[in-house]
């Protein structure tokens with residue numbers, strides 16, 4: 090992946106490889122090549138760690154995840170609704186998505202997740218349809234559209250999703266779907282946790298950027 094963007098430097102070129110992030114930066118006077126180590130990159134990418142499903146998922150855990158999903162749209166709204174255009178166009182890390190792309194991505198991703206819950210509830214172990222996240226994030230509605238569209242979208246999708254999830258029986262929560270990559274079976278209850286994590290994960294990307302920039 091290669092992304093070009095300008096900050097205070099004259100130009101910056103960031104390349105993410107599997108293990109490290111290479112940043113070339115040019116100012117009026119000098120050019121720099123900065124190699125970010127694997128640990129720093131991992132922390133920037135996974136500020137709250139990767140999702141790990143608990144070995145045993147309790148009803149209390151599920152309730153807590155649902156509460157997190159319920160509160161999420163307002164938390165996002167409070168975090169980003171007042172940001173200026175230049176702030177929305179700032180990548181959360183060198184070579185990463187901008188705040189605008191992150192907000193649109195969360196709405197798109199949770200829209201897909203809502204559909205996966207419905208597939209899982211109405212079909213026997215359906216194989217879900219993955220989507221190209223990076224491709225979607227580079228479509229015009231992710232790169233350029235006002236974030237309010239996705240904040241509204243997220244509010245509607247989460248309201249409907251939470252309504253559905255609160256109505257599910259223990260047996261329905263144990264239903265599952267299959268991801269075609271590696272044929273991984275995911276239960277609906279685990280998927281609730283995954284998307285609570287996913288919302289918090291991207292929220293932390295934005296919050297940490299705002300803190301670093303002194304914008305909070």
Ligand code: NI
Nearest residue numbers: 194198287291
């Ligand atoms: Ni994501």
